[in-house]
Amino acid sequence: MAVIKISVPKTPKSAFNKNRPASGLLLAQLEHLETASGGDYSAPKKKPKKPLTEGQVAARIHELTRSLHPQAAHVQLPTARMISHAEEPGAGGGGAAPAGRKPPKKAAAPKRGRKARKRG
Amino acid sequence: MPPGLDNLKHLVVLMMENRSFDHMLGGLWKENNAIDGLRGDESNIDTTGKIVKVQPKAKYQSQLTPDPDHDFAPVDFQIFNGGDVPNMQGFVASFFNKQRNVEHSRNVMYYFAPEKLPVLTTLAREYAVFNRWFASIPGPTLCNRAFAHYGTSFGHVGMELFYANQKFKSIYDRVIDKGKLAKLYYFDQISSTLEVVNLLQNQPQLFATYPQFLDDCKAGTLPDYCFVEPNYSDHDGPGGHLIASDQHPDHHVAEGERFIASIYQAIRKNPALWASTALLITYDEHGGIYDHVPPPACMPDGFVAQPSATKTGEPFHFDRLGVRVPAILVSPWVQKGTVVHRRPDGTERIFEHASIPNTVSKWLLPDFNDNDRSPREAAAETFLDLLSLPVMRPDCPEFTL
Numbered sequence: 001m002a003v004i005k006i007s008v009p010k011t012p013k014s015a016f017n018k019n020r021p022a023s024g025l026l027l028a029q030l031e032h033l034e035t036a037s038g039g040d041y042s043a044p045k046k047k048p049k050k051p052l053t054e055g056q057v058a059a060r061i062h063e064l065t066r067s068l069h070p071q072a073a074h075v076q077l078p079t080a081r082m083i084s085h086a087e088e089p090g091a092g093g094g095g096a097a098p099a100g101r102k103p104p105k106k107a108a109a110p111k112r113g114r115k116a117r118k119r120g
Numbered sequence: 121m122p123p124g125l126d127n128l129k130h131l132v133v134l135m136m137e138n139r140s141f142d143h144m145l146g147g148l149w150k151e152n153n154a155i156d157g158l159r160g161d162e163s164n165i166d167t168t169g170k171i172v173k174v175q176p177k178a179k180y181q182s183q184l185t186p187d188p189d190h191d192f193a194p195v196d197f198q199i200f201n202g203g204d205v206p207n208m209q210g211f212v213a214s215f216f217n218k219q220r221n222v223e224h225s226r227n228v229m230y231y232f233a234p235e236k237l238p239v240l241t242t243l244a245r246e247y248a249v250f251n252r253w254f255a256s257i258p259g260p261t262l263c264n265r266a267f268a269h270y271g272t273s274f275g276h277v278g279m280e281l282f283y284a285n286q287k288f289k290s291i292y293d294r295v296i297d298k299g300k301l302a303k304l305y306y307f308d309q310i311s312s313t314l315e316v317v318n319l320l321q322n323q324p325q326l327f328a329t330y331p332q333f334l335d336d337c338k339a340g341t342l343p344d345y346c347f348v349e350p351n352y353s354d355h356d357g358p359g360g361h362l363i364a365s366d367q368h369p370d371h372h373v374a375e376g377e378r379f380i381a382s383i384y385q386a387i388r389k390n391p392a393l394w395a396s397t398a399l400l401i402t403y404d405e406h407g408g409i410y411d412h413v414p415p416p417a418c419m420p421d422g423f424v425a426q427p428s429a430t431k432t433g434e435p436f437h438f439d440r441l442g443v444r445v446p447a448i449l450v451s452p453w454v455q456k457g458t459v460v461h462r463r464p465d466g467t468e469r470i471f472e473h474a475s476i477p478n479t480v481s482k483w484l485l486p487d488f489n490d491n492d493r494s495p496r497e498a499a500a501e502t503f504l505d506l507l508s509l510p511v512m513r514p515d516c517p518e519f520t521l
Contacts, residue, residue, distance in 0.1 A: 004517040006238055008381045015181060015372035016361040018354045023187060025137070025261055025368060026353060028279040029314055036321040054364075058310050058353040065312040069324045078308050078330050078351075079359030084521040086382035092334030 018055030026057045033064040124453025124507030129396040131483065131504075133476055134348045134383050135268060136376055137261065137368035138190065138407025141253075141444040145244055146412075147176055147234045154459040155244070156251040158231060162412040164212040172212050172226045174410065176233040183227045184369035188215045188408025192277040193431040195258040195442065198408065199415060206414035206440075214408065229410045232373075239377040239519060240446065243384070243401065246517055248449040248458035248506045253471040254415050255405040255442025256496075264404045264442065265314055267473035268347070271497025272438075275423035277430055288493050290319065291345070291477040292326050300484050301343030302326065305333040307351040307365070314349065337386040340393050345480050350379050369407060381519035384450065388518060395512055398504065399450040400476070406443035415441040416470055421496035438496065441472050452516050453507040460506065474500040 022030075066073050076092075085091045142158050149157030163173045189195075194214050201210035216225035234241040256267035262280070263273035269290045295302040306313040307330045313320055320327060328336075330351075336342045350366040364371040365379035380401060387397050418441050425436040449460075462468055474494070479502040481488045490498040 001515040003515060004242075005520055006242055006517055007520045008239055008378055009374060011363050011372050011375040011378060013361070015375060016354050016363050018356070020354070020370065023368060024279070025314075028262065029312065029352070033312065033320075054353050055355060058355040061312045061353075062310040062355075065309040065320075068320050069309065069327055071324055072309055072327065072329050075329055076331050077310075077358050078362065079357055080362060081359055082331060082334065083365075083378055083382045086334055086386040086521065091386075092331040092336075092338065 018058065019053045021051040022054045022057040026054060026061075027052070030057050030061055030064075033061055033068065037064050037067055122453070122505075122508050123511070124451060124509060125504055127396050127453070128398060128483070128504065128507060129344065130342045130393070130398070131345050131480060132342065132348060132383070132387065132397060132399045133268065133346070134350075134380065134399065134401045135265065136350060136380070136401070136403045137352075137366040137371075138187070138405060138409070139367055139373075139403050139446065140406035140409040140411035141413070141446050142174070142411045143178060143231050143406075143409045144237060144240055144403075144446045145249065146174070146231045148241060148244060148249075151234070152245075152457070152459070154251075154461070155249060156413065156461065158412065162410075164209055164229060164410065166212045166222055166225055167216050168222055172229050174229050174231055174412075176231055178230040178232040178236070180236070180373040181370055183230065184407075184409070186218050187369035188218065188228055190260050190405060190408040191431070192257070192259040192425075192429070192436070194408065195406075196430070196432050199258060199443065208410070208412055208414055211408070211410040228408065231410075237373070237377060239381045239384075240401075240448070242517055242519075243380075243448045243450055244446075246456055247451065247454045248460055248503075250447040250449070250471055250503075251459060251461040252413070252444070252468055253402060253447035253475075254444050255403075256473040257405075257438070258415060258440065258442040259405070261404050262314065264473060267496075268404075268476045269315060269319075270494075271474045271477045271500070272421045272423065272494035275425055275438075277425040277436055286318075291480050292319070292323070294477075294481065294488065295345050295484055298485050300345070303328055303343045303346045304349070305330060305346060306349040308357070308362075310355045310357075310362075311349075311351045311353055311364075314352070315347075333383075334386050337390055337393055340390055342393065342397065344484055348383060350376065367403075378521060381521055385519055385521065388516065394452060394516075397451070398453075398507060400447065400503070401450065402447040402473070403445040404473075406445055411444045413444045415443055416468075417441075418470070418472065419496050419499040421474075421494040441470070447471065449503055449506050451507050452512045453509045454513075455506075455509055456513065456515075458506060460503070469501050471501045471503065475502060478502050479504055
């Protein structure tokens, strides 16, 4: 029986915006991580003039998670390519060919084309 | 026992963020009337008194910003519209408060044309889609996610997450106590997990990341039960930009589609894993976006949230579910095109996030004592009976990413 294959469109690069204001969810996540890390965290009483951006919050979340979960510090980070090749061997980074890296180049074969012909 | 259940070795739950059933899957009613989606005449009244009907005009991004309110009190308003009857008439008025812009407030009624969500709609058509899967609380993310992990939020209706040393153990503790394996896979350390204080702080060994999930799928070493979290933030990774995949407004919905497909494909491409795994995809809550089905009453979980927490002037006894969310059960042992709605006697099958720990408990810990979990969880509907086919399907679709 034929298996249907469905192509999933790529997300446009313009979707990325780490400068958007962080959502309430991200701010709550940050607060919980600060608390879990043992810091004497309390939300600022005055609203900062500029709201924290998603990128700023993500950077702090990264620091806190590293301290709370050092076991994952040495695991390869995901890449966009990993999502595109989720089913391929080594896609997760534990296999022989870590995702996100190009395979080593083979020894260069003589080029075909004008330059190669000139040499010949 | 059906062969699908006999063969089941792994249950994977992927929980996305903040989209209602009608917003994501409501457009499927036109092709299959068994799916309780949108007929086209569902509406709210905007603040000028004009009728705003649902329309297939949802966009991937930039339409729901700032994101609709979804704390307890605004959701209560969305459902009851200030009255006593749950009529789902308060969504547009609630969203109006975000920008005080009438035109903008109508966006909350828009739903996706099915062709815009090829992954979610394909999975809904091909496997089992639930007509009655509700958020556990008419409230925000963290208390709802708590029901997936603990079968209760211990009386919380907000974003607090201080659940350590509580009355009931998490489903992960319960599974591990019985010598089985359980894990939470979050995306990466920059996105981190939303299941933090009680779990990441005290039990980091429960956690791993998305690359490990891919490796575990490839090696066939998934735990008995696992929970997967998407990427919650746009951030830079080693290979360039990583776009948030949680579908929380205003994150791009298409990246969530890709993430769902990647989880599916990672399981699908390992034949032994595919034959022995069920994948549940659901959303934590509706995110303030319109759905037409009033949430039903439910078994109270024994806790009470005080008026100071609900901010409605009334206590909440956890006796009503939140707004309906998408939920799909994927397995080659599920009949193609299943729509889960009623029992043979005509009564409705109503699911919520407490259905997750109850299903895991019934499957992996059949002797688990009901006194050691919330009454809500013990009464929640389970879903593994849907693995009912006598033979595995050979025609399950694949996605090309």
